[in-house]
Amino acid sequence: MxxxxxxxxxxxxxxxxxxxxxxxxxxxxxxxxxxxxxxxxxxxxxxxxxxxxxxxxxxxxxxxxxxxxxxxxxxxxxxxxxxxxxxxxxxxxTVSNLKLSTSLEKILKEIDFLKEKLDSFRQFDSFKIKQALELEYTFESNRIEGNTMTLRETDMVINEGLTISGKSMREHLEAINHQEAIGFIKELMSKSNSLNERDLLSIHNLILRGIIPEDAGRYRKVQVMIQGSTHMPPQALMVPQEMEEYFIWYEINKNKLHPVILAAEMHERLITIHPFIDGNGRTSRLIMNLILMQKGYPIANIKGDYENRMQYYQALEIAQTKKDKEDFFLFIAQREKESLERYISILTQ
Structure with a gap:
């Protein structure tokens, strides 16, 4: 050595x-x-x-x-x-190895087939398509967390620099910050298998910049509870150790799991630790999509409407309280499959 x-x-x-x-x-x-x-x-x-x-x-x-x-x-x-x-x-x-259900294996095969198909159409891809899909992702990710801006309003704030009457300063900053965070993870994509504590804290810093500046890019120092969930995140003093184990787990498993399962695992593990005062959901979804994009997959966009949001939260709750991640993996895999199908349909119109 x-x-x-x-x-x-x-x-x-x-x-x-x-x-x-x-x-x-x-x-x-x-x-x-x-x-x-x-x-x-x-x-x-x-x-x-x-x-x-x-x-x-x-x-x-x-x-x-x-x-x-x-x-x-x-x-x-x-x-x-x-x-x-x-x-x-x-x-x-053998005991601890992740066992994939028949349903998961089936959808992962479908995803792999769709990704091959998408790769064959990459020459038709364009900046405009990516920009539109990233805008939708910012809109939906913020909507999950309660942001009331419409897709059009989100576009006006980000791309036209306009202020929307009746919307709070926080909602404006959430749109701008999230879009900048997407730009940052796209920069990280050039680093092979990059994911470390510095990058994670930088992503979180962008998410909360100007909103809660004293907590942006910093682990929480107090105990928190997740609204509407029975899961209790670890005590604040345990967060640094939990995060150390989080990155060790990633280094060990980053080349062993299917990219969709790896991305879903890293999302679920981070949100379960809940290392920040605020911005855990957006940061976790960005980490998930960084991993997917590095592996050549499109963004898995979780929609923020009531039905999708409840399904997302329920799958997370089961993973956190019953230690059963099957529903969550299936939920993320389905979102990725939908993203691939939509991307292909746009490129082949």
């Missing part, structure tokens, strides 16, 4: 001091990691893999190998112990 870290740092043209500054880790520790006299923590492994653009799985395996060798050395029973541990890990992996 020490050579992995040193080689990657040198390839990036970084001095140990510069890497230490970027990672928020003491320079002396960086030197010790590279010489092999100290082992990074799991949190430090994540930071270093992102900053040095080393595959997380490769770095994690090297780290675990050294940790195991340090613990067991060349003890005569070491190989037998490793075999027992291997069997137990395989058992636990």
């Amino acid at each position: 020490k050579s992995l870290l040193k080689n990657a740092r040198e390839q990036k043209g970084l001095k140990t001091r510069e890497l230490a500054q970027l990672a928020g880790i003491d320079q002396a520790l960086i030197s010790k990691f590279e010489s092999g006299t100290r082992k990074p923590t799991k949190d430090q492994i994540i930071k270093l893999s992102q900053l040095l653009e080393i595959d997380y799985e490769t770095l994690m395996i090297a780290w675990l190998k050294e940790k195991i060798l340090y613990e067991i050395g060349d003890d005569d029973l070491a190989l037998k112990a490793l075999k027992v541990a291997e069997d137990e890990i395989k058992y636990n992996k």
Whole structure:
């Protein structure tokens, strides 16, 4: 692992001091990691893999190998112990693996077929189409949270810079901020598999900018309750740890799950932690759509009308209180399928 870290740092043209500054880790520790006299923590492994653009799985395996060798050395029973541990890990992996229902597998196959079809029509795509669909997404995502602007009013605020009589300043800012947040996640799309704490906080900062500036881009410091839900989010002091585990889960699973399931999982996990005072729903949906767009899928637009909103909330409630995510996965998959079908129909008109 020490050579992995040193080689990657040198390839990036970084001095140990510069890497230490970027990672928020003491320079002396960086030197010790590279010489092999100290082992990074799991949190430090994540930071270093992102900053040095080393595959997380490769770095994690090297780290675990050294940790195991340090613990067991060349003890005569070491190989037998490793075999027992291997069997137990395989058992636990089988037990914890995500099982997809027949209904989910069916809709995911339909989505894959539609995506292939969409890819064959990409030459007919245009900025105007994307702009119209992104405007609809901003309108619907804000409508879910109670914004009363119509689609036309949202367009007038965002694209014409007009003020709508009878609508609050907050509603105007929600429209402008959400559209800017879409622009930001489109910038992130160029970074392969990018998703880290800095990006998440930047997205949230854009969502609440000018609305609750003191909480924009910051985790909550107080306990919260979700209106209309029996789910109780974790205490504020647990949020940083929960978020650390959130990003670890992502790094481990980002290339193992179907993109629609990965996106839905990251949405549900974030909204369940509820790390912010406000803006959790919009941020969670943006994270979901960042993942989908990075994988070449169109935005999954959840409509804000009463029927769709209630179905969305009920599926989330079941996932949060009964630990059964089937309904939520199906709901998101259906929205993605609808988005693909609509996109294809627009391009082939």
